[in-house]
Amino acid sequence: MMKVLIIGASRGIGLECVRQYTREGAQVLATARSDEGLHKITALGAKALRLDVADPQSVSGLAWMLEGEKLDLALYVAGVYTQSGATTPPTREEFDRTMHTNVLGAMQTIPQVAPLVEEAQGKFIVITSGMGSIGEAESSFGWTYRVSKAALNMAVIAAQHDYPKALLLPICPGWVRTDMGGPHASISVEESVAAMRKTIAAMTAKDKGKYFHHDGRVYSSW
């Protein structure tokens, strides 16, 4: 039975990943930082683990919580958005919150989780954003968020070299109707996750170093 870990699964894309992978028959472990989030995960039949990715002490307990596991798939989904552009300097608080959640959390998670993914010769997929593409940046809208996702892409692609038996790749979920994407986004959370599941299932070692759209297209530039 496929074993899947989903990091940041209290709502939105992460919770939908729990729903769809559980329905597919996978054994799902999923994390949240609130009681409410943990309850939503267990209600879907998955095992819930408490984790705040922006708190290094909390993240340092992850390897212990996962001791002995072999993971066919790990998904890093947790993320926060910051709206302002380059005409307003980011506050230190906003910058730290965004970078700690989107980048530091992933960088602290990878060394703990990637060895468990290697055990199963599995995949470690990180949910990034097209807004992190330097080549496709058409405005500064979401400036700090863009910077964080560009940094996240580098973290993932660089880490691949240390975990050759696993596949580490970034994927953009599309513009999705969640709390973050808002009600006017172009696709539903069900569509986004269904498309990403298909794309992830088709990824092979020859895809190392690529940057994926949810529907399997590859970004032409970073």
Ligand SMILES: NC(=O)c1ccc[n+]([C@@H]2O[C@H](COP(=O)([O-])OP(=O)(O)OC[C@H]3O[C@@H](n4cnc5c(N)ncnc54)[C@H](OP(=O)(O)O)[C@@H]3O)[C@@H](O)[C@H]2O)c1
């Ligand atoms: N929606 C879009 O259009 C879109 C587009 C491109 C990329 N993305 C990316 O997709 C991912 C999921 O986004 P979403 O749309 O599902 O957003 P969302 O509905 O706002 O959900 C964000 C998730 O991240 C979790 N999270 C935030 N900070 C955390 C922390 N410190 N520790 C643990 N979990 C934390 C939240 O948990 P809490 O409930 O505890 O806050 C929640 O589960 C993010 O990485 C986002 O950048 C989304």
